[in-house]
Amino acid sequence: MSSSVPQESDFNPQIYSRKDKSLGLLSSNFLKLYNREGVGTIGLDDAASRLGVQRRRMYDVVNILESVGIVARKGKNIYLWKGFREIPRALNELKEEGMREKVDAAYCRSAEASKNKETGGSETQTDPLVPSLPKADSCRRDKSMALLTENFIKLFLCSDVGILLLEDAAKIMPGDAQNPTALRTKVRRLYDIANVLSSINLIEKTNHPEYRKTAYRWLGGKASRESDGSLDQSASRKRVFGAEITNYSLKRKKTDSSMDSQSHEKIMPVYGKQDELENEYRCKTLEHPLKSSSKAIDFGPFAPVKFRREDQENRHMRQVHDVDTMSSKYRPEYHNRGTQL
DNA sequence: CGATCCCGCCAGTAG
DNA sequence: CTACTGGCGGGATCG
Known part of the structure; x- marks a missing residue:
């Protein structure tokens, strides 16, 4: 099979779509990644790399989710997963x-x-x-x-x-x-x-x-x-x-x-x-009931999880299957600049 | 066009 | 000081 993880080719302006990088999508993916048994703490760096985004973006998501109780700041670079029940x-x-x-x-x-x-x-x-x-x-x-x-x-x-x-x-x-x-x-x-x-x-x-x-x-x-x-x-x-x-x-x-x-x-x-x-609050775009091996669901920064069925453009639908591998090479690297510190 | 809103610079804060 | 945070708004995309 071909690689499902976006590569440098994403630099291609024809492929690039801003929607694939939206905060809403990132949030959904974040929730899918951590809403499961055994999740205690969340490392921002780890989350960022697993979700394929710059750490800066994690702050945005986490700060908002914290206002709703889904996560709580535990310390530098560490957040606690509280779950939907805290909402x-x-x-x-x-x-x-x-x-x-x-x-x-x-x-x-x-x-x-x-x-x-x-x-x-x-x-x-x-x-x-x-x-x-x-x-x-x-x-x-x-x-x-x-x-x-x-x-x-x-x-x-x-x-x-x-x-x-x-x-x-x-x-x-x-x-x-x-x-x-x-x-x-x-x-x-x-x-x-x-x-x-x-x-x-x-x-x-x-x-x-x-x-x-x-x-x-x-x-x-x-x-x-x-x-x-x-x-x-x-x-x-x-x-x-x-x-x-x-x-x-x-x-x-x-x-x-x-x-x-x-x-x-x-x-x-x-x-x-x-x-x-939990079923209700669960991030939308998830049509699966409650379980789901979260291993087959669309994932990744470039996996267009269409929010509504207005998939009209049915553009490049990329699906990443293994959450744990969708890290590293993810972004266009426009001008290798904002690398993390 | 106006509406959206991603991206990352860089100031502020914690350690 | 360094590393972590996260305002902020330029400007690319969307519709």
Whole structure:
């Protein structure tokens, strides 16, 4: 048989496809690789080489997954695999924290009528919609992708928005909503985040009913503090839009038909059973039930695991069969530069 | 074209 | 200091 591992030929612009390198795909592959028995710790270097990507990319994926509880940082270069079962707990925490912040924010809003709080940065003007949250974000760690991910999720958990345009999310979230450059950067980051959250099926890409623009729909259900650990089942049974606690008040958006319009196919994950849960959260693109020797599944940085059946282009479909060998020679090596340190 | 979002430079942080 | 992290935004691709 021929080699299934991408080689230098990938330098070929005709073969190269940006989609084969997406964060969402990397996330899916990461999950397939570690979601199994006996996985305890994850070495970033090892993961990077096994997945055929630069280590830099692992940070992106891991930081986002950590916000959802799937992995936890254990130490330098080491992460702990927690699994899908941790998602409910993580979401509950995010929701509680989000609700708390929202209250505080509302509190500040009224009290900050003519008061200009510190803000610590250089700009950070008061957000028209959501006054900067109490937690001053000025440290590097605080304006990270992880925080962005958390805030993005809180937006869904603490408001009744079912569908959100990334641009709106960027404006709603704490930070400079007026600075065009900052906003652009934030949106770019949200694209990354949305892609990996999509690979977990926490959200789904659709297009807004009225605006005809790409938007994301929350699929993760509503978290609830009670029954520590599990998500509110009644609410997650079916995608529920009517939340109790409301708005982060999206300026526009008249969610008229609060009920989706042309959405279907993918319905709410049903929580409850550990296996069901894992089955649902499991990265999409996996059609196999639960087991699967993960040895025959498409893998590799260049194995186009089509997210939707819109395989229309059925371009070069490469399949790597042995996870443990799809390392080394993987990237185009445009200009051997960014080699790891 | 505008929407997406990959890539890797290089500043910040941990050890 | 070195190695690890991870903002950040240029610019290639996609649709």
